[in-house]
Amino acid sequence: xxxxxxxxxxxxxxxxxxxxxxxxxxxxxxxxxxxxxxxxxxxxxxxxxxxxxxxxxxxxxxxxxxxxxxxxxxxxxxxxxxxxxxxxxxxxxxxxxxxxxxxxxxxxxxxxxxxxxxxxxxxxxxxxxxxxxxxxxxxxxxxxxxxxxxxxxxxxxxxxxxxxxxxxxxxxxxxxxxxxxxxxxxxxxxxxxxxxxxxxxxxxxxxxxxxxxxxxxxxxxxxxxxxxxxxxxxxxxxxxxxxxxxxxxxxxxxxxxxxxxxxxxxxxxxxxxxxxxxxxxxxxxxxxxxxxxxxxxxxxxxxxxxxxxxxxxxxxxxxxxxxxxxxxxxxxxxxxxxxxxxxxxxxxxxxxxxxxxxxxxxxxxxxxxxxxxxxxx
Amino acid sequence: xxxxxxxxxxxxxxxxxxxxxxxxxxxxxxxxxxxxxxxxxxxxxxxxxxxxxxxxxxxxxxxxxxxxxxxxxxxxxxxxxxxxxxxxxxxxxxxxxxxxxxxxxxxxxxxxxxxxxxxxxxxxxxxxxxxxxxxxxxxxxxxxxxxxxxxxxxxxxxxxxxxxxxxxxxxxxxxxxxxxxxxxxxxxxxxxxxxxxxxxxxxxxxxxxxxxxxxxxxxxxxxxxxxxxxxxxxxxxxxxxxxxxxxxxxxxxxxxxxxxxxxxxxxxxxxxxxxxxxxxxxxxxxxxxx
Numbered sequence: 001x002x003x004x005x006x007x008x009x010x011x012x013x014x015x016x017x018x019x020x021x022x023x024x025x026x027x028x029x030x031x032x033x034x035x036x037x038x039x040x041x042x043x044x045x046x047x048x049x050x051x052x053x054x055x056x057x058x059x060x061x062x063x064x065x066x067x068x069x070x071x072x073x074x075x076x077x078x079x080x081x082x083x084x085x086x087x088x089x090x091x092x093x094x095x096x097x098x099x100x101x102x103x104x105x106x107x108x109x110x111x112x113x114x115x116x117x118x119x120x121x122x123x124x125x126x127x128x129x130x131x132x133x134x135x136x137x138x139x140x141x142x143x144x145x146x147x148x149x150x151x152x153x154x155x156x157x158x159x160x161x162x163x164x165x166x167x168x169x170x171x172x173x174x175x176x177x178x179x180x181x182x183x184x185x186x187x188x189x190x191x192x193x194x195x196x197x198x199x200x201x202x203x204x205x206x207x208x209x210x211x212x213x214x215x216x217x218x219x220x221x222x223x224x225x226x227x228x229x230x231x232x233x234x235x236x237x238x239x240x241x242x243x244x245x246x247x248x249x250x251x252x253x254x255x256x257x258x259x260x261x262x263x264x265x266x267x268x269x270x271x272x273x274x275x276x277x278x279x280x281x282x283x284x285x286x287x288x289x290x291x292x293x294x295x296x297x298x299x300x301x302x303x304x305x306x307x308x309x310x311x312x313x314x315x316x317x318x319x320x321x322x323x324x325x326x327x328x329x330x331x332x333x334x335x336x337x338x339x340x341x342x343x344x345x346x347x348x349x350x351x352x353x354x355x356x357x358x359x360x361x362x363x364x365x366x367x368x369x370x371x372x373x374x375x376x377x
Numbered sequence: 378x379x380x381x382x383x384x385x386x387x388x389x390x391x392x393x394x395x396x397x398x399x400x401x402x403x404x405x406x407x408x409x410x411x412x413x414x415x416x417x418x419x420x421x422x423x424x425x426x427x428x429x430x431x432x433x434x435x436x437x438x439x440x441x442x443x444x445x446x447x448x449x450x451x452x453x454x455x456x457x458x459x460x461x462x463x464x465x466x467x468x469x470x471x472x473x474x475x476x477x478x479x480x481x482x483x484x485x486x487x488x489x490x491x492x493x494x495x496x497x498x499x500x501x502x503x504x505x506x507x508x509x510x511x512x513x514x515x516x517x518x519x520x521x522x523x524x525x526x527x528x529x530x531x532x533x534x535x536x537x538x539x540x541x542x543x544x545x546x547x548x549x550x551x552x553x554x555x556x557x558x559x560x561x562x563x564x565x566x567x568x569x570x571x572x573x574x575x576x577x578x579x580x581x582x583x584x585x586x587x588x589x590x591x592x593x594x595x596x597x598x599x600x601x602x603x604x605x606x607x608x609x610x611x612x613x614x615x616x617x618x619x620x621x622x623x624x625x626x627x628x629x630x631x632x633x634x635x636x637x638x639x640x641x642x643x644x645x646x647x648x649x650x651x652x653x654x655x656x657x658x659x660x661x662x663x664x665x666x667x
Contacts, residue, residue, distance in 0.1 A: 030509035030626045037501050048505040055507035057630050086627055094630075113471035 001032070001085075001178060004112065005039045005170040007046045012115055013107075014043075018050030023077065024250040026107070027051035029084040029091065032178075039167040056084070056091070075150060079124055084297045108180040110172060113189035116165055118264050125191035132187060133194035136228050137162065137330075139202040140296065140303070141235035142289040144246040146312040150235060150320065151202050158320050160193065160331070162200035166207045175214045186224035205289040231328045234293055235288075241372060243308075244282035245356045248275070269352040279356065379404045382452055383428055389613050389620045391431050402465035402494070403451045406435070410445035410660040417444050417658075418469035418551070419477025420459055423452035424558045425577065428637040429609055430496055437647040438628070442658055451496070455484040456541035458495030459548075466548040467585075472518065474552040474657045476650070477595065479559075482538035483511040484584035489530045490514060511581070528569050535587055542591045548564040548572050554653055555588075555595040558638065560604040563588045579636075597657070601649040606641025608633040 004013040017024050028036075033055055038067050040047040040231045080102060084091035085287065088106045097105050105111055114123040137154060140148035148164075155161030173183065193199045237243045253267050296305035304327045311323045324330065364372045379397050381404050387393070394407030397536055410416045418552060419425050426448065427433025435446045449465050451458055455525055459465050469475045480645045483499075484492045491508075498508035501518070519527050546553055553569045560578050563585040569575045576582050592598040613620040621630040638646070 028507075030513040031517075033506050033509050034513045036506055037504055037517060038521045040504055040506055041501070044503070044505070053507055055509060084627070086629075 001035055001173070001176060002039055003172045005036060013112060014046060014051070016111075016120055016301050017052075017081070018046065021050050021052045024079050024081055025054060026307060027054045027056060027080045027082050027095070027104075029056050029086060031085045032083045035085065040206070045055040054080075064095065078103070080104045081107050081111055082291040085178045088178070089184075089187070090152040106177060106180060109185045110188060113174065113185050114192055115172065117189050117192035119192040127188045127191055128184075130191035131194070131197075133190050133199045133228060135159075135199070136190070136225065136230045137198065137200040137233045137328075138230060139200070139235055140205065140208070140232055140293065141202060142205050142237065142286060142293055143249070144243045144286065145235045146308045147202050147204065147235050150306070150324070151200070151310060153317055153320050155325065156317070157324075158196070159198045160195045160200040164187075164202045164204060166201075166203050166211070168207075171207055171214075172212060174211065175216055175323070180282045182220035185299040186221065190228070191223070205292045206207050206285070209289075209292050231330070232300070234291055234297055234303045235308070236293055236305060237308040239309060240283050240287055240290070241357050241360055242353065243286050244279045245353055245360065247286070247354060248356065249281050264343045269350065272352050272356070274356050274359050276360060276367075279360050308365055382406075382426065383423075383565075387429060387622055389419050389615070390429055390611050390622060391614065393426075397433075398449070398464075398468065401449065401462055401468075403449075406433075406448045406450065408439075408445075410447050410550075414445045416447050416472045418449045418475035418549075419446060419450055419478070420475065420545070421450040421556070421558070422454045422480055422579075423429070424452070424613055424638050425450040425476070425556070426452055427477045427643065428452060429611065429634050430643055431614065432636065432640065432643065434643045434647040434650065437643070438650070438654065441647070441651075442654060444473070444658065445626075450478065453484070453497030454480060455482075455492065455495050455497070456480055456538065456545050457486055457492070457546035459545050460541060461495050463548070468564045469551045472551055474554065475549050475554050476554045477542075478541070479557045479580050479583060479588060479591075480538075480553060481511075481565075481580040482587070483515060483576060484532055485534050485538040485541060487530055487534045487537060489518065489526075489533075512572070515576065515581075519572040519575070520526075524569065527575070531569060531575060535542065535582055535584070536634065538583070538589050539590045543594055546591065546594045551659055552596040554597040554599055554650070554657070555592050556600075556646070556650070557588060557600040557602065558642075559602060560607070560638075560642075562600070589647050597653045599649050599653050601642070601646035603642060603645055604639075606626060606639030608635045609637065609639040 007014055017026065022048075036047070037052075080095070082092045082104050088108055092104055092109070094104050095102075103124055111120065111123050114120045137159050139147055139150060140156070141150075147162075151162035151164075180229060190199050208310060249272055252272055285358060293303075293305075297305060306323060306327060312320055315323075328329065361372055379402055381395060382393065384393050384395050384404075394409075395404035396407050396409040398405050417438060425433070425435065427435060427450075435448050438444065439446045447468060449459075449469065471482040481497070484490075484495070484497045486492070489501060491498050491502045491504075493508045497511040499511050500506060501514070502510045518530070523532075546555075557580075559580060563583065564577070566584055566586070567575050567577055588598075611620045611622055611631075612618065619632050621632050622634070623629065624631040624634060624636070
């Protein structure tokens with residue numbers, strides 16, 4: 001749960017609850033609160049000033065949550081966010097039964113999915129009454145293979161932006177021992193995220209690998225996706241050196257996506273440092289990710305895959321959209337005619353990428369006495 | 378207004394006959410002593426309060442010896458609770474004798490935790506988050522701190538507990554009976570690998586060495602050990618049907634209690650106290666007669 005409550009964390013739960021502390025307050029089990037102590041120790045100001053947390057244990061016999069508090073809370077439409085490590089769903093049901101006039105939502109089952117779907121303001125709706133999407137588009141990509149660009153294009157095509165929902169925060173939540181209904185949480189996310197019956201998402205291979213390596217379970221996943229048509233497309237890159245260099249530069253610039261809200265890169269091209277070992281380390285990691293993607297492709301009897309070099313780099317957006325449509329059979333009539341595709345070609349790589357790639361190839365040749373050959377992963 | 382101690386929670390199971398004691402922040406379990414009648418004092422925690430038990434050992438003493446009981450036991454109490462409320466000693470020193478239950482050390486004063494009102498609700502010093510029950514707070518400390526820190530904190534805690542219990546005993550001028558009332562016997566220093574191993578069951582963190590250090594300042598020492606009748610199956614006092622109560626740190630509805638002494642354990646505690654009570658109350662009779 002650490003990631004959810006760290007300031008600046010991807011889950012943004014701390015920010016949300018702090019910004020809306022007049023309306024949202026946490027009703028938490030003692031164990032959940034004790035887990036927060038050690039996060040608070042690193043971020044005392046964020047907790048002290050903003051969060052409103054009640055302990056279930058200190059609300060003797062739970063009766064004190066009603067009475068005078070009822071009238072005040074009802075008037076202010078306070079939402080009680082229930083957090084119980086030993087069973088959020090049971091606690092939620094119990095509180096709703098005991099206090100039918102108050103509003104309760106589950107932290108992990110309701111609020112976190114709503115925040116991830118950028119629809120936190122809808123968390124008090126009856127999420128189970130919202131329709132599930134009919135289709136889920138999954139972009140399964142190795143790092144630095146053009147996935148965020150492709151994700152944006154998918155959004156412009158009308159299938160919802162394929163954002164990276166499986167990240168350290170969600171991964172920690174899915175793997176931790178906090179007991180909540182993961183299937184219903186996923187369903188809530190899909191219901192809120194759905195646009196015209198579609199949801200798109202992007203899974204980067206190393207997060208998927210980490211999920212399974214840490215013992216992640218899938219029963220809830222299949223339970224949640226019953227009745228949803230899943231369209232999965234792989235995305236990879238042939239040129240591992242270019243891929244690794246792209247990662248090394250992004251790490252130095254602290255800019256991971258082609259478009260980060262107009263953010264200026266922290267370093268100019270001439271300030272980007274070259275390091276053979278840093279690039280080699282990434283090269284090794286991305287080659288492993290390519291092998292991992294191929295493994296799933298083999299399991300799935302040849303997963304349809306787009307390649308950065310052939311299908312994205314230097315292509316007009318319309319061509320990329322067409323490639324995607326053709327490869328996984330997206331419905332023609334579903335694609336927006338008024339999609340605002342830019343007319344120019346898209347090329348992210350710059351002179352600094354080319355410089356580092358060339359340097360790396362030269363150094364590889366000198367150190368290993370042979371040319372680095374790239375081929376299909 | 379005094380805190381009402383479990384009555385609202387346990388209403389269907391037990392009538393604690395709580396009454397206010399002027400100047401003391403917690404309601405006491407009745408029946409309320411009659412002014413002028415001979416009485417016996419008790420200080421302790423939920424065990425001596427008789428949580429979830431309709432006839433605790435205090436009632437057996439009252440009926441067996443025709444003596445009123447001033448029971449100032451408070452659920453979750455630590456020695457500091459009484460030291461912070463000297464009115465308790467003023468009242469106890471008007472009784473014929475006082476049973477002092479061996480209290481848990483988990484919420485004793487220490488430099489790591491802050492407690493609320495000298496009871497078993499704690500949080501790390503400097504935190505602004507709500508207080509949580511002692512077991513939860515300690516468990517988190519053992520999980521999140523290196524072993525050297527846990528060891529230092531436990532050592533400090535045990536040292537402070539001995540001093541605070543001695544201060545409680547010194548504040549009582551009538552004869553004192555130190556009562557060990559637990560499922561376990563006091564034992565040696567425990568391993569510090571995690572909270573459960575380090576603390577043992579109630580009274581948490583208290584060892585034989587600590588008990589001995591306090592007992593030498595008391596007039597008598599009685600041990601009531603065992604788990605007869607556990608778990609205590611809860612029944613509705615009005616209908617006789619099974620009952621549920623919100624128990625434990627997580628306040629889950631339960632139909633039986635595994636923590637507080639059972640009715641049978643109270644019977645065993647009374648039986649263990651009898652020889653000492655015979656001595657004390659006979660002596661008290663003589664002194665009254667003289």
